[in-house]
Amino acid sequence: MMKITISTNNGSDTAIKGKDMVIRIPNFLALNNTALKIAKKQPGGQHIPDIPKEFLPKLRKAIRQVKKIHKNWVLVDVESADGEKVQVKL
C-alpha cells in the first residue's frame, strides 16, 4: 500500500489546515505501467525517468521483501520551511 500523509498544521491556507490528509493507494495500482504513463503527463512528470516495462513488477517484489525487514519504513519525508509535512510510505 502506498500511503501519502500530508500534515498541514502550520502555514497552510488550504481547506485541510490543521488536519492530516492520508491518501492510500495499493502498490499494484500506484506502481504499474498505466499509472506511470499518466504520471508522466502530469506537471512535474518530466522528472520521472524512462522505466522499462518489466521493471515495475521487480520493484514491487523488492518492496515486499524490504517491508518484511523495515516494518516502519518511510520512503520520503518532506518538511517545508513553514512546517508542513509530507510522508510517503510504500
Added chain:
Amino acid sequence: MNKTFGERIAEKRKSKGYTQEQLAEMMGVSAQAVSKWENDISCPDVMTLPTLAQKLGCTVDELLTGRESAPQPTIVPEENRKPFEQMMLKIVVNSCDGDHVRVNLPLPLLKVFLNSEVDLTSFGVGNGTLNRLNIDWKAIMLLVEQGTIGKLVEVTSADGDVVEIVVE
C-alpha cells in the same frame, strides 16, 4: 519538542555513564557548574565547547543545535557488517530556504534500480539539487559492498542547498 542545550548535555552525559562530578572533573569545573549547565541556569564557556563535545562523544554542532551529525565514513570488516538486506541509504537534502527532504532507500531497492539501468539522476528530489549533482550510484554501491558506511557524500551547492548521502 526540541530539547534545551542543558538537556542535551545531561542526555549525552548519562549515555556515556558519567556522573556530574566525573564530567566536572574532566572539564576542570565544579559539579555545581555542570548542574547549572544541565538546568539551563548557565552555559559553559564557548572556548570549552570543543572539549565538552569530545568528552560527550558528539560534535559541537550536535550539542548546540541537537541535530545529529552522520557518522564519518568507515570501512567495516566483513565479519562485523550488517546484512545487506538491512542496510539503508539516506539522502538528506536541506535546502537554503529551509525545506528538508529525506529519502530512505533500502540498499536492495537501490540495487534493483541499478540492475535495471533506470536513470536515477532524473528523479526530482530537493528542487532538482540532486539531479545537478550527477551522483555515480554504481560507485556508491561498490563502496558499500566493500564495507564502507557512514556519510559518503556531503555537498553544499552555490545557492546553499546541502545534500548528504549516508549509508547505515
